[in-house]
Amino acid sequence: MSIQKTQVTIAIITCRRPLWLQRLLKSLIKQKVSDDIELNILVVDNAGEESTVDVVNQIAKKSKYSIHYFHESSAGIVFARNRCVEEFLKTDSQNLFFIDDDEWPESDQWAQKLLDKKAEYKADVVTSHVISVGGEDTPSWAIDLIYGKNNLVEGDSVNVFYTNNLLLSRKVLEQVNPAFDERFAMTGASDYHFALKCQKAGFNAFYTNAPVLEEFPKSRATVKWFLKRGFRSGIGFTRSHLFEDSLIKTVFYCAAMSAIRLLRGIGYCILGIITLNKTTFVDGLFRLCSAIGTIAGFFGIKHNEYNTIHGQ
Structure with missing residues (x-):
């Protein structure tokens, strides 16, 4: 008897960071999910460079999960995020993860943990924190400062969340659409604005302890x-x-x-x-x-x- 599988999608936006994207994809294809989950990975490239395409093709050959690549020609983080949502909504996938290309999950149970907690809390949105780790020669003061101490505990209701570690139900993205406002294309804060729109639309969001790691480069440590x-x-x-x-x-x-x-x-x-x-x-x-x-x-x-x- 075949198992009816629920499709879920992990979305990544990337721009001129092929080595970091490679690290993330290698981590994601090692994720362990239950037999009733069909996991797909979606990469939206905001630069369209051959090196990025090569990385995706290389990892896709080794992956048991489908990896789909798209090039978004409109420059700006908002356009890339909205392209992720657009491609997601063309599928039968019911849940969309967001993770940044400079990150990777701390655990191979990361995706499953977010899905489990979404079901447990009857949540529309589930989020977790980011742990910063230094790149080569990155000073410790900057690593300690970038995210600070996480004060949230398991099951906390939250109003603010970001796309660096996030799980969204399909109905959120069907209703709050376009998800990300083009007025924030190059400025940042589009994910804060999105969270505000979700809150006003009546969607609930919860925190769970399923962190991702982020490399904080020395070039930012000023x-x-x-x-x-x-x-x-x-x-x-x-x-x-x-x-x-x-x-x-x-x-x-x-x-x-x-x-x-x-x-x-x-x-x-x-x-x-x-x-x-x-x-x-x-x-x-x-x-x-x-x-x-x-x-x-x-x-x-x-x-x-x-x-x-x-x-x-």
Whole structure:
């Protein structure tokens, strides 16, 4: 008697990082899922380079799971993510995973764990955290800072989630479509905006302990990069709420958040100086820049973070 299988898809967007993509694909084809799951892998390439195609073809020959490659010619992370959703919705797949090309699952049970918890919690969305690991010569202060300490526990309900470790049910993507807003094409924060739209649509989201690892390259481990990231995140936060909330609500909420970020930033900077802790001090600077960015978002200011490709 044949088993009726449920199709699920793991989506990856990539751009000029063939070695990292190769590492991820090698990890994904080792994932262990139950016999009633048919796992597929979807790669959307935002550069269309031959080296990326070669990597996909090389891994596909060794994989028991189907790997499908598509080239998205419109430059920008939003266009690549939406292409993933578009290709997913053409299939009978019921669940879509997102994982970044600079990551890889900590466990070969990663996909199954997210699926199991989705069923257990009757969830529309399941997410988990990211553990940063340093590339060669990446300073420890930057590795400690990028994601900080994970304070979520198993089964926590969450309102904010990102596409770096995510499982979405098909009905979410059928209803919230297009999923990712083109106004965030090169700026980042499209996944925060997507989470906000999901929340307003009434979908639930839960955390489970199924981390992925991310290589943090030395090229990002600078104070300047963190300051730009803080500024950009603040802008993206405000723009997201401007697009989804009333102006009055957004003004009061973002002004309050900017004040909180400002006070916390000052506190962390002072603590970092007292303790001679660079991670804490730069965290404070990050929060100060986020506070400034939160206000800057009201004035149409943008920072195009994804013009520069880090990694290999």
